[in-house]
Amino acid sequence: DAGVIQSPRHEVTEMGQEVTLRCKPISGHDYLFWYRQTMMRGLELLIYFNNNVPIDDSGMPEDRFSAKMPNASFSTLKIQPSEPRDSAVYFCASSPRAGNTIYFGEGSWLTVV
């Protein structure tokens, strides 16, 4: 069974550019999460979806960040415009239902210069 698939694995971009991170959750999972990991702030939940509907986006840092889930097998996290402080590892994760185990992708390592 394929796990959570994220792309790109690594991205280096210049400040001001648009960044789009992509995620394919595990088939059949109802929940999808976007987390950000930095040395300073640890793991932060940015947003999560249930059945493609955003449930809680209170962790999204500012309007430059947006996330969509157009169908059950695909989600994007977009940063526009990007800034150096957005440099982090962005994890996508999915879960089959409430109270169950959450499975993480391998992360997208973003560097904004």
Next chain:
Amino acid sequence: GDSVTQMEGPVTLSEEAFLTINCTYTATGYPSLFWYVQYPGEGLQLLLKATKADDKGSNKGFEATYRKETTSFHLEKGSVQVSDSAVYFCALSGGFTGGGNKLTFGTGTQLKVEL
């Protein structure tokens, strides 16, 4: 709201030493508790979990017991190996914030095992 507190790292041990990484939590209701492990350059992998009080989660020689009376979920292993070197995260879901699956993570504890 919910919170998880882990012991500060790094923790440096010799191979075959006994490991304890402390984790305490704050939550109302009945959270599920988890330990995730992150190896260098990789994502988080579930190590073990416990869903109710007095449950013991175990995997790969690691174990942790859900202690509601002390609000703790300490990770232990009797004999660590160099390959156990990683960052370990304690986490909870449910509890005060409800929200089903939202995971609240501790800050992580880095473990280094030396020969």
